[in-house]
Amino acid sequence: MRVVICGGGVIGACTAWFLRRRGIDVIVVERTEIAAAASGKAGGFLARDWCTGTPLDALARRSFALHAQLPGEIAGDWGYRPMTAYSGLVVPDGDARRNLPSALGWLANGVAIAQTIGTTATTAIVHPRKFTSFLMDAALTQGVQLRRGRISGIVRDADGITASGVQVEGSVIEADAVVIAMGPWSLLAAQWMNLPAIYGQRSPSIVYDTGGDVPADALFLEHEDNGVAVSIEVFPRADGSTHITALSDIAPLPLDPAAVTPDQDAIARLQAMSERLSPLFRPEKIIARQACFRPVTQDGLPLIGKVPQSEGVYVATGHNVWGILNAPATGEALAQLIAEGTTQIDLSPFDPARLGPLDPSLLHAR
Template sequence: MHHPDLCIAGAGIIGLSLALELHHRGYRVTVFDQGDPLAESSSAAAGMLAAYDPDNPSQLLPLATLSLSLYPNYLDRIHSLSGIRVPFQTHTTLQSVPTRTAATSSELTAKDLSHLFPALVPRKHRFILLDEHSLDPRQLASALLAAIHATTIDLQPHTPILSTRPVGNAVEITTPIGTMQTAQFVNCAGAWAAASSHQPGIPVTPKKGQMFSVVLPPSLPMHFVVRTPDIYVVPRTTGPSAGRAIVGATVEDIGFDKIVHPSDIDHLRSLAITLLPILASTQQLEAWCGLRPATADGLPILGTLPGRPNHFIATGHYRNGILLAPATAKVMAQLILGETSATELTSFSPNRFLSELPSP
């Protein structure tokens, strides 16, 4: 086997975005995945770039806003390599806010809502308008994978990493196809970051999310996201899925179960119909689920693993993997190269959870 500069475990949106960034900086990169690239939460997501979601932890905002600023160049780089342009689907979100919060200048009155969106039934909800984009993660996945294939990045699907250990100034990696050495290693295995046998003790757990898609009726020209604490409706306005909407999502702490339950989908549908009664007549197209990588404080884990020389980790992005991919790629590349980070990373340090990992 060859000897790359860096190996990545996990070919999801985080791992492949980091691989692309490091390749751009001249690194020889190999990416291993136990399954197919971008086949898990990266393509199961709704695609909201929800940097200003009031449910996000406040510590996430600097990284989230950095990522928003990087998104145009990130999509341009993917386009230049793949020839595939990934468009934004929406540019505004109608966000529910708690009734206990003070009124803001952006809060919409019932009259405003009836004018903007006659199909909406506010009921208990108060709403504000957020300047927020969304995109189709499946479009992004296709373009990103094509971009990876246009480079010299060595992508190894269906190749789990069995073990890693420091060897001098290098890292020895064992897979079913052999053993290799690399200068540095990054765990980007998402919800499987802790389940991987090569790095026990990572405090990331899977949070199951079930969701479904519908055909929007012509009488509902929906061009922005509607989101409450219980439900979101994310329209697709352009591309092969134009005229559809994604409705989600459950949040379940039941391990790696990926079974879609009709009763859960029916419950999501009833919540959506309560908010948008016109959805009662829509045709359901498909239902699916993904496993979000969650941490106890809702923040990613980004940094160097304690007790493991040349081992890094970038996981735990929970519901914001699509949003945070460009910023994660940038700050992790800066950390790996010994540069000053574009934003403060203390809140995301592995040290907040991890004591020294077991010796290899």
């Protein structure tokens, strides 16, 4: 059996790894580079039980466990480490608490820590680009093939339903099954099959070189920006970098992932907020000013499973802020579904058929 995976992000890499472990021939087709989009620019934060009470709970718990397990199975250091997570408030100007020392000594005065919301048993982090790259490298070592090129369609049998391959740069790669894992660019696949709407939410971020000065403490803070409350997230990584993000918005999705750029006004505002958090976040310490588009769906749940009205076609996208967290369990479940027809985790809440097909006018508007 041969499976073609469309997309070289974290979902594609995890799916390739778990399929190959079952002895299945796999070809990954990527237009730009591995982890080129959100898989390389996200925060990489992991939480075991933050989806409790939602349809994502079982997927998140299984994936959190896999994240802890994979460093013992795959060569490479992608910075997996448990961490503590805190919520808090950046005290606004004029508040009497503005000059009070923070409970965390590396933060500036007036950054008030409210409570612990994650412990080293329940929260962790990876460097997303390194995680995706090492996982893909491991899959390639096991025999997965990587092809560069832009996918332009699904090839089908005479019945018009059953997939027999994909079109890439004018040629055909034959396959028994096809997986669409192109993040928000999975929207383009709606031209070839019956897929629900997928949207891209843009998230700007700044990465600082903080060395060993910032402990393993993730922060989720409320910050007042121009009179509006803004949530800002801080993720220190094991490699000495710290990822800070806020001010997500909806923007047109470029056709080429390589064309994604941050809004400069949002980056300037984010930099000003970051400098308010700690003297460690200085302009000369900035490694990257960037943005990525996270794939989201109408109901906030991912699309994982068989594509309606298509045989041998599967999709995995729409994970929103939990893409890095839930990638291993998503890849494992897809591999089970393709190879065995059943899954360890109930995927019915994520069935693509639960949502109606994409309105073609949305696609043409892009």
